[in-house]
Structures are given as C-alpha cells and as structure tokens.
Amino acid sequence: MVFTLAHLSDIHLGPMPRARRRDLFGKRVLGYVNWHRGRKLVHRADILNVLTRDLIEQEPAHIAVTGDLVNIGLPDEFILAAEWLHHLGSPGKVTAIPGNHDAYVRLHPDHGTGHWRPYMQSNDAGEAHLRTPPGGFPFVRRFGDIALVALSSAIPTMPFVAAGRLGSAQRAFLGLALEELGRQGLFRIVLIHHPPLPGQAGWRRGLRDAKALKDILKDKGVELVLHGHDHAQTVHELETVAGPAFVIGVPSASEAVAGRIPAARYNEYRIERVDGGWSCEMVGRAVADTAAHVWECERRVLRHR
Ligand SMILES: [Fe+2]
Ligand SMILES: [Fe+2]
Numbered sequence: 306m307v308f309t310l311a312h313l314s315d316i317h318l319g320p321m322p323r324a325r326r327r328d329l330f331g332k333r334v335l336g337y338v339n340w341h342r343g344r345k346l347v348h349r350a351d352i353l354n355v356l357t358r359d360l361i362e363q364e365p366a367h368i369a370v371t372g373d374l375v376n377i378g379l380p381d382e383f384i385l386a387a388e389w390l391h392h393l394g395s396p397g398k399v400t401a402i403p404g405n406h407d408a409y410v411r412l413h414p415d416h417g418t419g420h421w422r423p424y425m426q427s428n429d430a431g432e433a434h435l436r437t438p439p440g441g442f443p444f445v446r447r448f449g450d451i452a453l454v455a456l457s458s459a460i461p462t463m464p465f466v467a468a469g470r471l472g473s474a475q476r477a478f479l480g481l482a483l484e485e486l487g488r489q490g491l492f493r494i495v496l497i498h499h500p501p502l503p504g505q506a507g508w509r510r511g512l513r514d515a516k517a518l519k520d521i522l523k524d525k526g527v528e529l530v531l532h533g534h535d536h537a538q539t540v541h542e543l544e545t546v547a548g549p550a551f552v553i554g555v556p557s558a559s560e561a562v563a564g565r566i567p568a569a570r571y572n573e574y575r576i577e578r579v580d581g582g583w584s585c586e587m588v589g590r591a592v593a594d595t596a597a598h599v600w601e602c603e604r605r606v607l608r609h610r
Contacts, residue, residue: 306577308451310494311365313356313571314533315373315404315557317348318389322381331410332464336377344376346561352569353559355592357393359599360571363590367448368394370424371533372404372459372498373557380416383407387420396423400446400453404498404534405467408459425455434489435482443479445486450578452491454482458499458512467534469499470513476521483525487547492576492583495522495530500554502541506534519543522550528583529553529574529607536560537567538589538603551607553587561596568592570602582610 321340329337360368374389375382393399401424407417418425427437431445431452442457456479458469471479479495486493495501499512502519512518522530526547532554539554556567570591577584589603 306449308367308448308492308576309363309365310451310574310576311360311363311368311571312371312531312553312555312574313360313368313558314371314498314555315536315559316353316370316386316389317344317373317376317406317557317559318353318382318386319345319348319350319376319559321345321376322379322385324377324379328379332462333377333379333410335464336409340376347566348376348557348559349561350559352561352592352596355596356558356569356571356590356599359590361393363573365573366398367451367453368399369453369494369496369531370399370401371496371531371555372402373406373533374401374404374421375409376406378407378409378412378417380412383417383420390421390424397428399424400455400496401425402442402455402496402498403457403459405459405462405469408461411461434485435478438474438478440474442475443482445482447491450492451576452486452493454479454486454493454495456495456497458497465509467510468508468513469511469534471497471518472514476514476517479518480521480525483521483527487526492528492578492585493526495527497530497532499534500532500539500552501530502543502552505539505541510534526550529585531555533557538570549608551585556591562592562594568594568602579610582608584609
C-alpha cells in the first residue's frame with residue numbers, strides 16, 4: 306500500500322497580529338520592524354492559502370510541518386497558528402515541530418507552542434517504540450510501515466542569530482529510536498527544522514550539533530530526513546549503515562513568487578514497500594507565477610529498492 310506524506314515548512318503566518326507595547330521587547334522589536342519593513346511582502350497569506358487548498362485537495366495520508374509557523378513569537382501568533390493547523394487537518398493527520406521563529410523569545414509553553422501540543426506528540430503506535438522523554442522531543446508517530454521521528458532544534462538566540470541545537474539528550478533518544486525502528490524494518494523519516502548536515506548553513510543560521518547528528522544518522526540508519534529553514538528546495542544524499550538516505554529541504558509555504566525567491570511549494574512523498582526494499586517518489590507542487598494556482602513542478606524517483 307502506498308503511503309503519501311506531504312511536507313511543508315516555514316509558514317511564517319501573516320498578517321501579523323497587532324502587538325501590545327508590553328510584548329515588544331528584546332529580539333521582538335527588531336523582528337517587528339523587519340516584518341513591517343519587508344518580510345510581510347515576502348510571506349503572504351494569500352499565497353499560503355492557494356498552496357494549502359491544493360494540498361488538502363490532494364488528500365495525503367499525513368502532513369508534516371517542519372517549523373517557523375510564526376514570526377516573532379507574539380502570544381496571539383501562536384493562537385492563529387493553532388487555528389491554521391486545525392484548518393490543515395486533525396492532530397492525527399498532521400505532525401508539527403517548532404522552528405527558530407517559534408522560539409523567538411523565551412515563553413512559557415502555555416503562551417507559545419503549547420497551543421500546538423496535540424500536533425506535537427507521539428501516537429500510541431509510536432509510543433510503543435520510544436516513550437517520549439520529559440522534554441517532549443523526540444517523539445515518534447507510527448503509521449503502519451512508516452515511522453516519523455520528530456525533533457526540536459528550536460532554541461532562543463541573540464538578535465541576528467537563527468541557529469539551532471538538539472542537545473545531547475535528544476540526540477541520545479534519537480539514536481535509540483532509529484535503532485529500534487530499524488530493527489522493526491520500518492521506513493524511518495526524521496523531521497527537523499534546521500538543515501541537518503554540517504556545512505548546509507553557516508554559524509549564524511546553522512545547527513550547532515550537525516556533525517554529531519550526521520554521525521547518528523549514518524550509524525543508526527534512516528531513510529528520509531525532511532527539513533525547512535533555508536526556504537529553498539535542496540536534496541542531499543547520505544550514505545548510512547542501512548543504505549542511501551535522502552535529506553530534503555523545502556521552500557517556504559508562503560513565499561510570494563518574485564524573481565530569485567523560490568515559489569511557495571510543498572513536496573509529497575509516495576512511499577511503498579517493494580520486494581527487498583522501498584520505493585519512494587517525490588512530487589513537488591508549487592504556486593504558479595500568477596499566484597492563482599498550484600502546479601506539479603517536479604517528479605523524481607528517489608529510490609526503488
Ligand atoms: Fe523560516
Ligand atoms: Fe527557520
């Protein structure tokens with residue numbers, strides 16, 4: 306049976322709600338000015354709506370959202386993003402993880418990503434493989450032959466820094482999860498906001514423990530790693546103990562179609578167990594130049610066995 310997983314990222318939901326004076330402090334001040342000076346022209350709600358309408362029409366079995374749902378972490382932004390998630394699908398059909406913009410300032414979870422909790426937790430079948438650690442990540446969701454391992458690389462940082470980190474506890478649990486899921490012969494998909502390989506992003510924007518993460522992925526094995534953060538379509542191959550894996554980044558889901566910026570896009574993965582292995586095809590769907598509809602911009606067989 307074919308399992309279809311849609312992947313979108315970097316929602317940067319707009320328009321931004323009005324900020325109360327008491328909410329504008331620290332890094333948020335700069336972010337607020339940046340948004341109104343230009344970012345709001347790049348990340349547009351109408352573009353996002355065209356893309357998500359098409360995605361919902363495709364009726365994928367599951368949807369993964371890899372972070373940066375909001376912009377400067379205003380309390381109202383998290384509530385609007387929860388409503389957007391709800392529009393996308395039920396918590397059983399949608400898995401979300403946070404990005405650096407979702408950890409823009411340090412917030413009590415009740416005022417932040419806690420609103421998305423039903424979308425950011427394991428399911429019973431996943432919990433049977435890895436009991437979610439106290440920090441909430443990684444969590445595992447299993448759907449038949451497919452296992453999603455969801456990480457959080459979101460950490461608050463100084464202004465002008467958009468770096469991420471997993472930390473030793475998450476990395477240790479990730480190793481255990483991949484080992485166990487590999488033993489069960491499942492197709493393992495890791496979700497992370499930041500590009501996971503060393504050299505994919507510089508010091509200001511990159512994953513601080515990318516080297517250690519790469520070692521775990523190689524040693525324990527993984528089939529697919531999906532990420533965002535770069536707002537670009539990128540494909541890397543990684544040789545692992547279980548064979549070749551693909552590491553794929555997707556453009557932002559709300560970017561206006563303009564010149565050098567890649568159009569808003571999502572990717573759909575069609576995964577099927579075949580004799581002696583897996584078949585996995587990626588279908589890219591992007592917002593057209595007119596911004597009025599979505600078209601199939603790429604189709605690529607990633608693996609067949
Ligand atoms: Fe982003
Ligand atoms: Fe990001």
